[in-house]
Amino acid sequence: xxxxxxxxxxxxxxxxxxxxxxxxxxxxxxxxxxxxxxxxxxxxxxxxxxxxxxxxxxxxxxxxxxxxxxxxxxxxxxxxxxxxxxxxxxxxxxxxxxxxxxxxxxxxxxxxxxxxxxxxxxxxxxxxxxxxxxxxxxxxxxxxxxxxxxxxxxxxxxxxxxxxxxxxxxxxxxxxxxxxxxxxxxxxxxxxxxxxxxxxxxxxxxxxxxxxxxxxxxxxxxxxxxxxxxxxxxxxxx
Amino acid sequence: xxxxxxxxxxxxxxxxxxxxxxxxxxxxxxxxxxxxxxxxxxxxxxxxxxxxxxxxxxxxxxxxxxxxxxxxxxxxxxxxxxxxxxxxxxxxxxxxxxxxxxxxxxxxxxxxxxxxxxxxxxxxxxxxxxxxxxxxxxxxxxxxxxxxxxxxxxxxxxxxxxxxxxxxxxxxxxxxxxxxxxxxxxxxxxxxxxxxxxxxxx
Numbered sequence: 001x002x003x004x005x006x007x008x009x010x011x012x013x014x015x016x017x018x019x020x021x022x023x024x025x026x027x028x029x030x031x032x033x034x035x036x037x038x039x040x041x042x043x044x045x046x047x048x049x050x051x052x053x054x055x056x057x058x059x060x061x062x063x064x065x066x067x068x069x070x071x072x073x074x075x076x077x078x079x080x081x082x083x084x085x086x087x088x089x090x091x092x093x094x095x096x097x098x099x100x101x102x103x104x105x106x107x108x109x110x111x112x113x114x115x116x117x118x119x120x121x122x123x124x125x126x127x128x129x130x131x132x133x134x135x136x137x138x139x140x141x142x143x144x145x146x147x148x149x150x151x152x153x154x155x156x157x158x159x160x161x162x163x164x165x166x167x168x169x170x171x172x173x174x175x176x177x178x179x180x181x182x183x184x185x186x187x188x189x190x191x192x193x194x195x196x197x198x199x200x201x202x203x204x205x206x207x208x209x210x211x212x213x214x215x216x217x218x219x220x221x222x223x224x225x226x227x228x229x230x231x232x233x234x235x236x237x238x
Numbered sequence: 239x240x241x242x243x244x245x246x247x248x249x250x251x252x253x254x255x256x257x258x259x260x261x262x263x264x265x266x267x268x269x270x271x272x273x274x275x276x277x278x279x280x281x282x283x284x285x286x287x288x289x290x291x292x293x294x295x296x297x298x299x300x301x302x303x304x305x306x307x308x309x310x311x312x313x314x315x316x317x318x319x320x321x322x323x324x325x326x327x328x329x330x331x332x333x334x335x336x337x338x339x340x341x342x343x344x345x346x347x348x349x350x351x352x353x354x355x356x357x358x359x360x361x362x363x364x365x366x367x368x369x370x371x372x373x374x375x376x377x378x379x380x381x382x383x384x385x386x387x388x389x390x391x392x393x394x395x396x397x398x399x400x401x402x403x404x405x406x407x408x409x410x411x412x413x414x415x416x417x418x419x420x421x422x423x424x425x426x427x428x429x430x431x432x433x434x435x436x437x438x439x440x
Binding site for chain 2: 011012049050051052053054056057058059060061084088092093097098099100105106107108109206210213214216217223224226227228229230231
């Protein structure tokens with residue numbers, strides 16, 4: 001827990017929306033050209049700020065899915081039914097729009113690209129791990145990462161193809177996945193993925209993160225080797 | 239003022255004056271956001287130590303802390319991730335009571351709060367005195383749950399909530415500021431929500 005500081009690099013920047021895709025229901029994938037961008041570390045996030053004509057602002061944090069070497073910053077945003085920012089990003093934003101962003105932020109939930117890591121995600125909690133997988137691929141070090149992800153259905157799992165291609169264990173809670181019946185992630189699922197010397201990263205909703213972290217502890221993983229990022233209506237520390 | 243975002247009008251036209259800038263009302267929810275697995279700490283194994291720049295370093299067990307004069311906070315809390323929660327009610331003991339017993343030296347200026355998990359956060363001493371900080375073990379009249387920092391968390395509601403360390407076990411008084419966990423990771427050393435002191439440099 002003693003890492004060098006990773007303050008957001010500078011203040012607010014302008015990003016031009018270069019691409020908008022909706023590969024997964026109720027979510028949007030934004031590709032941003034961030035002006036004067038500072039490279040992020042895999043696992044870091046950006047804050048997006050929206051401003052109304054009268055100066056009212058709303059801001060939220062979103063994990064980066066792209067690798068540091070990607071010329072664009074890719075954010076994956078789950079559209080919350082009541083989300084003031086996520087509904088705008090998912091429903092209104094078009095290529096060519098400008099958005100205010102701040103980042104990269106976060107020095108804790110990051111992968112150093114040289115140490116073995118176990119990545120356990122629920123739902124859109126896969127996003128920071130996609131950045132880690134892409135960084136590992138760029139460096140030829142995918143051997144360092146073990147990945148387990150859980151989603152309700154395959155259709156709702158962001159980056160499903162990419163995760164499967166990377167060898168991720170995919171657990172679906174509402175439908176069978178191959179021979180595996182619908183069901184939650186269990187300790188048995190994680191047994192083959194846990195290795196000595198790993199740092200474990202857990203990312204997902206509060207309930208998922210809590211359950212997954214407890215599974216790791218049951219398997220004997222030291223609490224100090226577990227890093228957790230929880231999100232719900234909001235994300236980050238509290 | 240930043241230029242408007244195309245197509246964004248914003249939801250709340252009448253902002254609640256209790257809401258600091260950049261925050262929204264989370265309603266009845268209470269999001270759980272921590273960087274580590276939730277520890278299960280039986281109350282009988284919990285204790286709080288006040289040490290460092292004090293005349294009388296002191297440790298209180300659960301029972302000893304509960305024999306101190308009770309104190310309550312009723313009001314709002316604000317998380318740096320932009321949610322605020324109104325009209326909360328926490329029960330516990332005022333930090334003033336602990337500090338009166340431990341007696342800070344004249345040189346003490348800052349506090350480093352440490353949790354049983356190793357989590358740390360730093361605060362100016364002035365922010366935890368004068369009836370503005372508590373050790374809390376009750377929320378809405380019920381025992382504080384482990385997810386929310388039970389059995390006992392620090393409560394400094396006038397600062398962003400990451401300062402209110404969950405599972406607090408030690409308060410170390412210092413002559414100089416020493417950044418804690420999130421503060422080393424880019425977050426602000428004071429964290430006043432009314433000044434939007436979210437990140438280092440704000």
